[in-house]
Amino acid sequence: MLTIIVGTNRRDSVSQYVAVQYSEILREKGIANVIFNLHDLPHDFIKSALYENVGKNVEFNKVRALMNESRKFIFVIPEYNGSFPGVLKAFIDGLDRSKALADKKSALVGISSGDQGAGIALSHFTDILSYCGTNVLAYRVRIPKIDEVMTDNKIIDKVLLSKIHKQAQKIIDF
Numbered sequence: 001m002l003t004i005i006v007g008t009n010r011r012d013s014v015s016q017y018v019a020v021q022y023s024e025i026l027r028e029k030g031i032a033n034v035i036f037n038l039h040d041l042p043h044d045f046i047k048s049a050l051y052e053n054v055g056k057n058v059e060f061n062k063v064r065a066l067m068n069e070s071r072k073f074i075f076v077i078p079e080y081n082g083s084f085p086g087v088l089k090a091f092i093d094g095l096d097r098s099k100a101l102a103d104k105k106s107a108l109v110g111i112s113s114g115d116q117g118a119g120i121a122l123s124h125f126t127d128i129l130s131y132c133g134t135n136v137l138a139y140r141v142r143i144p145k146i147d148e149v150m151t152d153n154k155i156i157d158k159v160l161l162s163k164i165h166k167q168a169q170k171i172i173d174f
């Protein structure tokens, strides 16, 4: 099972549309996948599902189960204040890393309105995944100036599309 994580809980995020595009490309390649959007986390999970409350939030437990069952991930990560969104770290902190992340495989996609394409965010997040035992695909896709490359919520730029297809194939083969 491959799960695509939308790495922000912002409503109407651009990241969710990029996730949908990856999902469709994987399906075209015959790979079943699901999308989990951090927007769908229980709104109070920071209080009700972390630390001494681990395991007590039924809805968050369903997401933990999804993560535990998944063998591969694609994280779509928007650049927020020079790094990745804080909610993504809180989400990771609510998982059982030995079951959810260790010895799994991940691909990273970074998006930004500026010209970095979340490069630093992806590096920060790679450090965390490495600590948690996840093998991170070396081929990362960065999509800077996202507002200029999307039409009707889809990326149509040929160079970017070719990178996305290449990465999708690489995470399949990883």
Ligand SMILES: Cc1cc2nc3c(=O)[nH]c(=O)nc-3n(C[C@H](O)[C@H](O)[C@H](O)COP(=O)(O)O)c2cc1C
Binding pocket: 008, 010, 012, 013, 014, 015, 016, 078, 079, 080, 081, 082, 083, 111, 112, 113, 114, 115, 116, 146, 147
């Ligand atoms: C809280 C916040 C911080 C942001 N910080 C940056 C930033 O540091 N650099 C940048 O290029 N874009 C920044 N952005 C813009 C996002 O990278 C941009 O909107 C991105 O396309 C997609 O984010 P989304 O998935 O939330 O729509 C920020 C957006 C938000 C909401």
